[in-house]
Amino acid sequence: MASERFMIGLFSHEDNLLEAVRALREKKLEITDALTPFPVHGLEHELGYKDSRLHTAGFIFGLTGLLFALTFMTWINTKNYPINYGGKPQFALPSFIPVTFELTILFAAVGMVIVYCVRNGLALGRVPRIYDDRITDDRFALVFAIDEKRTADQLNAIRDILVEHGVAEIKAKEFSDDDEVFESSTIRLNEESK
Numbered sequence: 001m002a003s004e005r006f007m008i009g010l011f012s013h014e015d016n017l018l019e020a021v022r023a024l025r026e027k028k029l030e031i032t033d034a035l036t037p038f039p040v041h042g043l044e045h046e047l048g049y050k051d052s053r054l055h056t057a058g059f060i061f062g063l064t065g066l067l068f069a070l071t072f073m074t075w076i077n078t079k080n081y082p083i084n085y086g087g088k089p090q091f092a093l094p095s096f097i098p099v100t101f102e103l104t105i106l107f108a109a110v111g112m113v114i115v116y117c118v119r120n121g122l123a124l125g126r127v128p129r130i131y132d133d134r135i136t137d138d139r140f141a142l143v144f145a146i147d148e149k150r151t152a153d154q155l156n157a158i159r160d161i162l163v164e165h166g167v168a169e170i171k172a173k174e175f176s177d178d179d180e181v182f183e184s185s186t187i188r189l190n191e192e193s194k
Contacts (some may be wrong), residue, residue: 003176005146006032007155008131009162010139010169014040017140020165021046024142028149029158033143035135057115058108065107069100129175139168145174 011017017040024031025046034047077083077090084090117123135141144150144158162170 003174005172006131007144007146007158008171008173009142009144009158009167010132010134010171011141011166012139012168013166014043014140016166018043018046020142020162021166023160023161023165027157027161028145029154029161032141032145033141035131035141035143036130037136037138037140040140048181054112054116054119058112061111062104062108064111065104066100069103069106070096072101074143131173132171 009020011020013038017034017036020035021031021043025048031047052081073096074091077092082090088181130145131141132139142162144155146155159170
């Protein structure tokens with residue numbers, strides 16, 4: 001049974017987290033994930049994340065909804081069930097606008113929710129991987145995968161940088177394929193940093 005191992009550095013303050021991220025990126029050490037209880041401004045820039053393309057998916061789904069609405073109503077009113085409404089044209093675009101607008105918004109919203117869930121692995125029934133319960137409350141975490149690509153020297157360098165920048169705790173966790181915790185160990189350094 002395969003398992004994944006992680007080293008987790010827990011911080012008490014967001015400033016310490018940002019400083020540690022800067023130092024780790026300067027040393028070209030890969031950070032697997034950063035978890036915070038609230039948005040930390042500038043963190044995505046420090047981690048080197050690119051802008052999300054979710055808005056592009058929203059535009060594509062919205063355009064699909066617009067084309068679907070116009071095509072469907074045109075087909076219904078001109079081919080499938082044409083009715084003469086007091087001499088008005090069968091293709092009356094102004095009367096299509098409310099339904100077209102609603103379907104554009106519906107397709108864009110539902111499409112973005114689906115893309116967001118698929119992209120972030122939020123499948124129904126999936127057990128979330130919880131590195132530490134306090135991450136949703138008052139702790140900031142940096143997560144590092146421990147795998148064959150990472151050497152012992154790199155792990156020691158990561159640990160030293162975390163300690164240098166005021167990490168409160170360093171944990172090691174091992175997860176099985178079904179995300180149950182195999183093993184967990186903790187090194188408490190200082191509860192209050194800076």
